[in-house]
Amino acid sequence: MADQTIHCARCGRDDAPLLERAPFRTELGERIQGSICAECWQEWLQHQTALINHYGLDPRDAKSRAFLYEQIEQVLLGGGDGKEVDTSKQGSIEW
Numbered sequence: 799m800a801d802q803t804i805h806c807a808r809c810g811r812d813d814a815p816l817l818e819r820a821p822f823r824t825e826l827g828e829r830i831q832g833s834i835c836a837e838c839w840q841e842w843l844q845h846q847t848a849l850i851n852h853y854g855l856d857p858r859d860a861k862s863r864a865f866l867y868e869q870i871e872q873v874l875l876g877g878g879d880g881k882e883v884d885t886s887k888q889g890s891i892e893w
Contacts, residue, residue, distance in 0.1 A: 806835035808874055814838070826867065834874050842874055 806814035814835030820827035821839065830839065846866060849855060855862035 804833070804835060806838055807833040808838040809835060811835060826870065829875060830870070838874065842870070845869075845873065 802816040803813045804816050805812050815837065817831045817834065817836050817839055820831040822830070834842075846869070849866065849869065850857065850862075853865075855865065857863060857866065
């Protein structure tokens with residue numbers, strides 16, 4: 799599957815490398831695999847790590863997960879810019 803390509807909704811490439819598998823075992827994971835290329839997913843993981851570290855998010859916490867899923871919808875699937883790392887709110891997950 800690694801040599802298959804898709805049209806990536808995020809970067810717009812028509813020959814973008816397909817994710818080998820869905821990142822989640824949910825409908826959201828299937829949507830990501832079907833419309834986001836492997837390169838954009840890797841960029842998202844870096845952005846997600848910055849958000850987790852900066853805001854002190856715990857992915858096991860429901861509020862933190864909801865925030866991250868909202869960011870996935872906006873950044874990857876919605877084509878938006880996503881939440882910027884606001885240094886004035888370090889350690890806080892107010893949004």
